[in-house]
Amino acid sequence: xxxxVRVRPEFLSEVKSALPRNGYIxxxxxxxxxxxxxxxxxxxxxxxxVDYLNFREICRALGLEWQDIADLTADLTVESGKDVFxxxxxxxxxxxxxxxQEISSSHFFIEHPSGQVPLxxxxxxxxxxxxxxxxxxxxxxxxxxxxKAPRQxxxxxxxxxxxxKSYSQGDCAVILDFxxxxxxxxxxxxxxxxxxxxxxxxxxxxxxxxxxxWDLAEIVGSSMACKAYFEEYLLPTIGKPLTLxxxxxxxxxxxxxxxxxxxxxxxxxxEEGKRREIWKKLRLVIVHSTEVYVxxxxxxxxxxxxxxxxxxxxxxxxxxxxxxxxxxxxxxxEVKKLMALVGxxxxxxxxxxxxxxxxxxxxxxxxxxxxxxSSIYADHLRRxxxxxxxxxxxxxxxxxxxxxxFAKLSAATKFKLHSIGLVKLQGDSVLPRCNLYxxxxxxxx
Numbered sequence: 001x002x003x004x005v006r007v008r009p010e011f012l013s014e015v016k017s018a019l020p021r022n023g024y025i026x027x028x029x030x031x032x033x034x035x036x037x038x039x040x041x042x043x044x045x046x047x048x049x050v051d052y053l054n055f056r057e058i059c060r061a062l063g064l065e066w067q068d069i070a071d072l073t074a075d076l077t078v079e080s081g082k083d084v085f086x087x088x089x090x091x092x093x094x095x096x097x098x099x100x101q102e103i104s105s106s107h108f109f110i111e112h113p114s115g116q117v118p119l120x121x122x123x124x125x126x127x128x129x130x131x132x133x134x135x136x137x138x139x140x141x142x143x144x145x146x147x148k149a150p151r152q153x154x155x156x157x158x159x160x161x162x163x164x165k166s167y168s169q170g171d172c173a174v175i176l177d178f179x180x181x182x183x184x185x186x187x188x189x190x191x192x193x194x195x196x197x198x199x200x201x202x203x204x205x206x207x208x209x210x211x212x213x214w215d216l217a218e219i220v221g222s223s224m225a226c227k228a229y230f231e232e233y234l235l236p237t238i239g240k241p242l243t244l245x246x247x248x249x250x251x252x253x254x255x256x257x258x259x260x261x262x263x264x265x266x267x268x269x270x271e272e273g274k275r276r277e278i279w280k281k282l283r284l285v286i287v288h289s290t291e292v293y294v295x296x297x298x299x300x301x302x303x304x305x306x307x308x309x310x311x312x313x314x315x316x317x318x319x320x321x322x323x324x325x326x327x328x329x330x331x332x333x334e335v336k337k338l339m340a341l342v343g344x345x346x347x348x349x350x351x352x353x354x355x356x357x358x359x360x361x362x363x364x365x366x367x368x369x370x371x372x373x374s375s376i377y378a379d380h381l382r383r384x385x386x387x388x389x390x391x392x393x394x395x396x397x398x399x400x401x402x403x404x405x406f407a408k409l410s411a412a413t414k415f416k417l418h419s420i421g422l423v424k425l426q427g428d429s430v431l432p433r434c435n436l437y438x439x440x441x442x443x444x445x
Contacts, residue, residue, distance in 0.1 A: 021063075116157050313343055
């Protein structure tokens, strides 16, 4: 998959009409919702190349199937003897992640903190020893890595670096984002696993041979047919290890018929890697935003094996480091004030430093205008509030948490709020993640 993708010319009129059809009057409305630049939206709508992950996010917001409208002409193909990976990843960039970057002021560019942090970004903060453990693990045959954290905590950025590490060691590598799967894919287990096989093959640019294997599904079930497709076709065709990154798999939690079969399959494939050479070539990286609140047999769950990674918030030292990378001279007292507002939430911290470095606002002004419409957090807070508005049971639970500081919630409700990033879990207690959310939602719920 190329690093950049564009809309095929014959679909330009369709994507432009999808903007108002989905409630976005202006391009800036969609840009604010997705928290990406308006220029990226404009490029997408006019058929110019945009970052691959941004392309898929825009398609999701517009209700479009990205595979149908994307120009998938690729420079790297399996047939030419080169690897393919579906994430927009440049060559290995370890040198960029070895501490604070020295950036020439004449070439200093401040990235807006939206989406995945690019591999070559000087603003990626490593959370030692998490990265090192993941890089070590991805070298091992048949490995399984699980990454858990709420939204905008850096899961996809870490996943892309693991994929890049795998690619640099000669593996094929694919990322599938389950949030971007069309709703009709979740009809039943058979259709979902068919999509799963087709998506991996498409990302690898391998000709589709699913029909030859899916006749088995009526006899042995779709899980076995999926396993046979990987074992007899996909893995032998690429002829080298495959690292498969599965992003936002908790989307599947909503579909009981599907999650039992799918997660049971993943666990079975991992176990096969302990016994058979062909399955040692498969390396899995599973990314999810919340606790596993669905019932799964302990012997069929992929969530209790492999390397488990939970991304923490930034600490004081890491925020000082990040401020220096923005060429800011914040002292420890100023960092404490910022953390008193947003904790160590990576996105919220980076957004503040971005605007301060651009001289849009001072730290004092940020602290004085927390919930106003002119706040740098206004768009983000509206987006979080919209999620609650669309799910009244979550809004009621969040109000209860803010009003009472403690609420007895169902596991599903608690973990959904945690997945969104609005709360933190401390033992049996559920608390607002930071004072920013507490103050805003006290007024707006």
